[in-house]
Amino acid sequence: MIHAFARHLGILRAVLRRMFASRVGGLLNILVIGIALSLPAGMYVLLKNAQGLVEQLSGTPQISLFLALNAQESDIAELHGRLEANEAIANVEFISRDRALEQLKQSTGLADVIGSLEKNPLPDAFIVSPKQAEPQALDALRDELARLPRVEQAQLDSAWAYKLEALLRFGRLAVLILASLLSLALIAVTFNTIRLQILTQRDEIEVSRLIGATDGFIRRPFLYFGALQGLFGGIAAWLIVSASLLLLNRPLGELSQLYASQFVLQPLSPGDSLSLLLFSLYLGWLGAWLSVARHLSRIIPAN
Amino acid sequence: MISFNQVNKRYPGGYEALKNVSFDIAEGEMVFVSGHSGAGKSTLLKLVAGIERPNSGSVLVNNQNVGALKGAALPYLRRNLGIIFQDHKLLFDRSVFDNVLLPLQICGFDHRENAKRVRAALDKVGLLKREKANxxxxxxxxxxxxxIARAIVNRPSILLADEPTGNLDTEYAHEIMDIFRSFHQVGVTLLISTHDESVLQDGAVRRLALKQGELQ
Incomplete structure (x- = not known):
């Protein structure tokens, strides 16, 4: 057991030595793979951040009912009753115009501007949480509520979130296509690297076969090489993405401070990082496997 | 140990390298295969190692029918053989020591034992001082x-040598033959091909003489 482990460790050592025998060549290959993988990985991170932002902002969909400015308290009470009786509505919250102004002051950092206003420009409002979240049901409910007396405007808060969600879906598809193409590129890079290696190590392979090496023994170093190169490429991609996010976060922090909010790009989660590394390792191994399967018997016929 | 029974070997293109060859070699025997170049000496050795397969007849090595062995079983047959190639097949990208180490790595022997075995093999052929050389x-x-050191490092019971004295002057050739004789004395079965009559003259040795693919 320990013996077998030591043997594999020995192969790994030999493979590493070969990979960095020409330091520039080995590093260049890894860099190429790293850059190729960092593009979809980086786009994925940005999308995930946008996704988080959308979820944070939209939450459950809500309909805001803005009342006419001249609405009396009796009108409001009657409306409140009708809304609570509505079957399609889960929850109703009344926000008076004073409270709305107070909230606006606190949340947007526009206190100075608001303080300078002579009178409150905001209407009274109801925040309605519907029971159903499907876009069609929401639209129907909004139309129904808009027709109620004293309701000036009924606004579906999450409409823009749906639009953004659709945009994100488009983005995810784009990332998927990009990732597929660049994965193919990674496989191709490994395929070719291993092909060249098999060519340069022809003599060793031939002699090894003649003195009793199994196919597995001959294949193993090449597969290890491919997998390791893929893994290192994955690590390079991770570093590129993480460094880019760090660089982006500072100007982004300054930018979001201007809007009195705090938004930072979240780095790759541990799970996503692990997936990236495993995926790149697997692709490298796959490229090597394909290359070995194709070239080993063609270049040096088994007897 | 090695047994040929009515073996025929024809290469693609129709060239008949061996015709109806039969012989038996007992364990511990030292046998020379002689004949001019093109007589089929190399082919005979390749059949023993499973590098070529016979078109008809059977080649038995250690009671295994080499011609019928599956590709996956061949490596294990070859680990019992030490092969000395006509063109050496040494690897110039590594030291003398690492060249001899290769068969042990292939067999997956214990790491710490390996260095000792390599040095023992190099010592036997008088190359101990050159282990770091290319x-x-x-x-x-x-x-x-x-x-030779590479062929004997995993202590095979059978040693095959294809023209081991081919390009050497007489003095070196005799040195090499002395080494083979020392293996013979410790019970290794040897099958050596040569066209060098001078080597054959010293000592009484068994000889398989090939002429145009046929045993004389």
């Missing part, structure tokens, strides 16, 4: 001895 820096005779 094989390309060795003379023809030294390269031949290195090839």
């Amino acid at each position: 094989p390309i820096a060795l003379s023809g005779g030294e390269q031949q001895r290195l090839c």
Whole structure:
């Protein structure tokens, strides 16, 4: 057991030595793979951040009912009753115009501007949480509520979130296509690297076969090489993405401070990082496997 | 140990390298295969190692029918053989020591034992002091001895040598033959091909004489 482990460790050592025998060549290959993988990985991170932002902002969909400015308290009470009786509505919250102004002051950092206003420009409002979240049901409910007396405007808060969600879906598809193409590129890079290696190590392979090496023994170093190169490429991609996010976060922090909010790009989660590394390792191994399967018997016929 | 029974070998293109060859070699025997070049000596050795397969007849090595062995079983047959190639097949990208180490790595022997075995093999052929050299820096005779060291390092019971004295002057050739004789004395079965009559003259040795693919 320990013996077998030591043997594999020995192969790994030999493979590493070969990979960095020409330091520039080995590093260049890894860099190429790293850059190729960092593009979809980086786009994925940005999308995930946008996704988080959308979820944070939209939450459950809500309909805001803005009342006419001249609405009396009796009108409001009657409306409140009708809304609570509505079957399609889960929850109703009344926000008076004073409270709305107070909230606006606190949340947007526009206190100075608001303080300078002579009178409150905001209407009274109801925040309605519907029971159903499907876009069609929401639209129907909004139309129904808009027709109620004293309701000036009924606004579906999450409409823009749906639009953004659709945009994100488009983005995810784009990332998927990009990732597929660049994965193919990674496989191709490994395929070719291993092909060249098999060519340069022809003599060793031939002699090894003649003195009793199994196919597995001959294949193993090449597969290890491919997998390791893929893994290192994955690590390079991770570093590129993480460094880019760090660089982006500072100007982004300054930018979001201007809007009195705090938004930072979240780095790759541990799970996503692990997936990236495993995926790149697997692709490298796959490229090597394909290359070995194709070239080993063609270049040096088994007897 | 090695047994040929009515073996025919025809290469693609129709060239008949061996015709109806039958012989038996007992364990511990030292046998020379002689004949001019093109007589089929190399083919005979390749059949023993499973590098070529016979078109008809059977080749038995250690009671295994080599011609019928599956590809996956061949490596394990070859680990019992030590092969000294006509063209040496040394690897010039590594030291003398690492060349001899290769068969042990292939067999997956214990790491700590390996260095000891390699040095023992190098000592037997008198190359112990050159272990760090690159094989390309060795003379023809030294390269031949290195090839022998690589063939014996995993202590095979059968040693095959294809023209081991081919390009060597007489003095070196006798040195090499002395090494083979020492293996013979410790019970190794040897099958050596040669066209060098001078080597055959010293001592009474069994000889398989090939002429145009047929045993004389």
